[in-house]
Amino acid sequence: MLLSPSTPVNSAPELVFHSQLPTSLSWRTSTADERIGRLKKIRNWIKEHQQDIRDAIKNDFGKPEPETDLSEIYPVTAEINHSIKLLKKWMRPISVSTPLPMLGTSAKIYLEPKGRSLIISPWNYPFNLTIGPLISALSAGCTAIIKPSELTPHTSELISKMISELFPPTEVSVALGEVTVSQALLQLPFDHIFFTGSPAVGKIVMKAAAEHLSSVTLELGGKSPVIVNQDADCKDAAEKLIWGKFVNCGQTCIAPDYLLVHNSQLDNLISELKVALQKMYDPDFKGIETSPDMARIVNDKHFDRLRNSIEEAVTKGAKIAFGGKFDHQTRYIEPTILTHVSDEMQVMQEEIFGPILPIVPFSNLDEAIAYVNSKPKPLALYYFGGSTEQSSKALQETSSGNAVINDCVIHYIHTELPFGGVNNSGIGKAHGYHGFMAFSNEKGVLKQRVGLNNVTLLRPPYGIRAKQIIASLIKWF
Ligand code: NAD
Secondary structure (H helix, E strand, O other): OOOOOOOOOOOOHHHHHHHHHHHHHHHHHOOHHHHHHHHHHHHHHHHHOHHHHHHHHHHHHOOOHHHHHHHHHHHHHHHHHHHHHHHHHHHOOEEEOOOHHHOOEEEEEEEEEOOEEEEEOOOOOOOHHHHHHHHHHHHHOOEEEEEOOOOOHHHHHHHHHHHHHHOOOOOEEEOOOOHHHHHHHOOOOOOEEEEEOOHHHHHHHHHHHHHHOOEEEEEOOOOEEEEEOOOOOHHHHHHHHHHHHHHHHHOOOOOEEEEEEEHHHHHHHHHHHHHHHHHHHOOOOOOHHHOOOOOOOOOHHHHHHHHHHHHHHHHOOOEEEEOOOEEOOOOEEOOEEEEOOOOOOHHHOOOOOOOEEEEEEEOOHHHHHHHHHOOOOOOEEEEEOOOHHHHHHHHHHOOOOEEEEOOOOHHHHOOOOOEOOOEOOEEOOEOHHHHHHHOEEEEEEEEEOOOOOHHHHHOOOOOHHHHHHHHHHHHHO
8 A cells, every 4th residue: 555645544554654664764864954844834834724724623612713813823833933943953962061980081962853753632722732742743853643633523634634735644644533543553653652631541641652662741631720819919810810711611721720719819809700701701791602702612521521510519519609501502601600619529529621610718828738739730830929938838839730920821832931741730841842852862972082991990800999999989979
């Protein structure tokens, strides 16, 4: 079977995988300009097909066009521009200093492409989270097979079209289809697997990777907490939180999952949250469901999951401070703020991934920190409050993939920051240099320079001289 640009990888995953070997070997010596050329092809395609991207994502889950521009197109083009600007610098071998016992040698760290990569992406930012990692793979000089989500078929089809127009399958190829397609791909000995999705599937990916000792980057999810301390500016916090929570209808890996609010701020914050919701999503008092800026839930399964979790919380004693309406036909769930929640409720156990915002009060910062530390380490932690001493305390005494003080979510588009989780929320980092590094092998290379091979003194038979040198190495170095 010959590989043409239209060869579906789903029908021949092994064949496509093997066909990428010669490319991956030749790309070891690829120059920055060659890699930049590939990135530019993607940038040009995006420029010419912006409306196609907006339409596809709107068809998949009603995402408003400005949100697609902001959270799907902009982060990818920013990532491309950032890589184009800095790739030559990133690729340069890094000279390291010579420790005294290694006198006479020189050493450098070379960054070589890992080789053939697999990118598995989720549905919630279907373009960004597929093409973003591809930018890192191509920057590092890796080939890729991409498996986008089956839950966003319009966007996945468009990505497949884009890749087949820009690359032969021996370089980059897209595998469309259900979970079985990922499962088949995961049997293959990829050099690196970059997975974005849930912690549950992340474990499956890591187990499969272990079979071949493929390296992994796991960009996972979890419950990202927000601490609103007693000295926070409630109006400011509320506006930022409403946007961060309800962009993409709450279906964002780094969305504020729940709020921990100082008792003294509770009433004020809740009323500011309501004001902000009204202002952003219902300025004409026609109902949030009429807002063109509110996306919808991706499918019936997730709609039912979210509705059940609100109903379950209310049955167990939660109070609805705002929202609570649903429309099954349009998969609309009104932004819903819950108070009086407890750990027995689903909303406080599982990642919410939808427009529900539970609030838990606390009376001092230690209590809030202890609550965060009683849960798996989150992807992001957000802290609102004026005191640097208190925010530093919260940062130092908790662990999270990223953290933001006095804002939320926007760290995602900071191209210089590593993005990712820790343990249950992820392994490895993405974006910019950190994404490039995820697909690169740091090869430490030592060169013996002067031929003065001091080490001969340390070879057997070990006499008194060798023992003296070893003793001084231990003592002085
Ligand atoms: P998911 O884990 O269900 O699916 C992700 C991908 O894995 C899809 O392409 C899917 O086809 C594939 N997959 C699903 N089950 C599989 C299996 N058994 N074996 C192999 N592959 C399988 O995630 P999702 O519902 O698409 O996305 C939501 C999750 O992703 C949330 O937990 C969210 O927090 C997380 N997420 C994380 C980030 C991040 O950058 N850290 C970004 C977006 C989403």
